[in-house]
Amino acid sequence: MLRFDQLSFWEREQYLVGNTFVIVGAGLVGMSTALSLHKRFPNEKILLLERGYLPTGASTKNAGFACFGSPTELQDDFQHIDEEKVWQTIALRLKGLEQLKKRVGEAPMHYRNCGSWDLIGAQEPDINSDFIAYLNAEFKMRFGLEEVYRKDPDFQAKFGFQGYQAAYFNAFEGAIDTAQMIAQLYQQCVAAGIHFLFATEVKKWETSEDKVCIETAHGELFAQHLFLCTNGFAQAYFQDELRPARAQVLVTKALAHQVSGTFHSDRGYYYFRDIGGRILLGGGRQLDFETETTTAFEKNERIRQALLRKLQEEILPGQAFEIDYEWSGIMCVGAEKKPIIRSLNKNVHAGVRMGGMGVAIGSAVGEALSKLV
Numbered sequence: 001m002l003r004f005d006q007l008s009f010w011e012r013e014q015y016l017v018g019n020t021f022v023i024v025g026a027g028l029v030g031m032s033t034a035l036s037l038h039k040r041f042p043n044e045k046i047l048l049l050e051r052g053y054l055p056t057g058a059s060t061k062n063a064g065f066a067c068f069g070s071p072t073e074l075q076d077d078f079q080h081i082d083e084e085k086v087w088q089t090i091a092l093r094l095k096g097l098e099q100l101k102k103r104v105g106e107a108p109m110h111y112r113n114c115g116s117w118d119l120i121g122a123q124e125p126d127i128n129s130d131f132i133a134y135l136n137a138e139f140k141m142r143f144g145l146e147e148v149y150r151k152d153p154d155f156q157a158k159f160g161f162q163g164y165q166a167a168y169f170n171a172f173e174g175a176i177d178t179a180q181m182i183a184q185l186y187q188q189c190v191a192a193g194i195h196f197l198f199a200t201e202v203k204k205w206e207t208s209e210d211k212v213c214i215e216t217a218h219g220e221l222f223a224q225h226l227f228l229c230t231n232g233f234a235q236a237y238f239q240d241e242l243r244p245a246r247a248q249v250l251v252t253k254a255l256a257h258q259v260s261g262t263f264h265s266d267r268g269y270y271y272f273r274d275i276g277g278r279i280l281l282g283g284g285r286q287l288d289f290e291t292e293t294t295t296a297f298e299k300n301e302r303i304r305q306a307l308l309r310k311l312q313e314e315i316l317p318g319q320a321f322e323i324d325y326e327w328s329g330i331m332c333v334g335a336e337k338k339p340i341i342r343s344l345n346k347n348v349h350a351g352v353r354m355g356g357m358g359v360a361i362g363s364a365v366g367e368a369l370s371k372l373v
């Protein structure tokens with residue numbers, strides 16, 4: 001790979017010289033930040049640096065749920081997090097989803113308003129109807145949404161799942177094609193004159209005299225402001241506040257008996273949906289939190305076996321299936337279930353710790369980051 005000092009005059013002028021804003025990480029948050037910065041400062045030069053040949057974290061590896069919280073997930077949140085903070089995060093998820101739909105458009109990212117079901121396992125306690133009534137009243141009062149959650153008495157007949165005693169339907173959630181979302185954002189960035197250098201890892205940065213010197217694998221460049229949008233790979237800067245969290249996914253071959261919709265269970269730790277006549281199933285991190293606190297894109301066999309059992313016994317009982325795709329992605333979690341959006345100094349800013357909510361909150365985080373300058 002050529003070093004920056006081997007590049008031509010034209011190349012250096014085009015990509016390296018005179019950048020006002022440099023963003024590290026070309027995932028959903030990095031690209032959203034770039035577009036929000038361009039909207040605020042249309043004449044400033046913006047460059048994204050991405051170490052992968054594709055974005056290589058979570059943004060093209062996720063399950064594509066456009067979701068803002070299942071009853072079991074929210075019930076768990078209310079047990080651990082201050083009530084108002086839970087509602088603030090829900091508000092951010094709803095705002096981010098609206099911004100994403102407005103920016104990309106529903107059709108271009110293949111958005112389907114298919115609804116979601118939170119499945120309650122046969123051995124788990126059912127959700128108290130007072131809690132559902134509380135959620136619905138708050139959603140109506142705070143966001144004007146009517147009857148967000150309702151018990152679905154027909155889910156067994158509709159889907160043929162086994163091992164679940166109840167299901168709560170949310171008509172306001174949906175599914176997207178996550179790679180289409182990123183492709184659309186990329187095209188918008190390119191159309192706006194925002195530049196990308198892929199396969200360019202940032203090694204370190206240093207601020208002096210109101211500018212940032214950014215050292216990459218190929219050489220140095222300068223910017224007035226640096227934005228760190230590296231999510232699960234940002235632990236060096238926020239040791240106590242965040243950690244990586246690997247998440248694993250399986251996709252079957254096309255099935256004879258097809259299911260349509262998005263489904264969660266066990267506080268959102270398991271999730272599955274249909275894609276192109278197949279089932280995508282992910283999750284199970286709670287079975288081995290310690291091993292899954294990693295940035296390694298590997299498989300965890302214990303979790304893989306649990307996912308296979310879930311497919312066999314609960315989601316596709318009595319149906320033959322084959323696994324066609326398997327992958328893992330790296331999320332970012334921490335002590336608090338909310339993103340870090342913060343300036344580290346006058347010239348360096350970070351938007352990280354998206355949890356399992358990045359599709360929902362990423363656009364709003366990008367906008368908030370752009371307002372730090």
Ligand SMILES: Cc1cc2nc3c(=O)[nH]c(=O)nc-3n(C[C@H](O)[C@H](O)[C@H](O)COP(=O)(O)OP(=O)(O)OC[C@H]3O[C@@H](n4cnc5c(N)ncnc54)[C@H](O)[C@@H]3O)c2cc1C
Nearest residue numbers: 025027028029056057058059062063065202329357358359
């Ligand atoms: C399996 C899975 C399922 C998920 N399902 C959902 C879902 O259904 N709904 C939802 O809302 N969220 C979901 N998420 C979470 C969501 O995908 C993430 O929160 C979101 O993609 C985070 O976006 P990001 O841009 O912050 O980070 P990322 O997409 O991880 O982007 C960070 C980028 O920074 C780059 N980078 C890191 N270090 C450097 C460096 N030093 N130099 C240059 N580049 C660097 C990485 O290569 C990466 O491309 C899921 C995540 C996973 C893994």
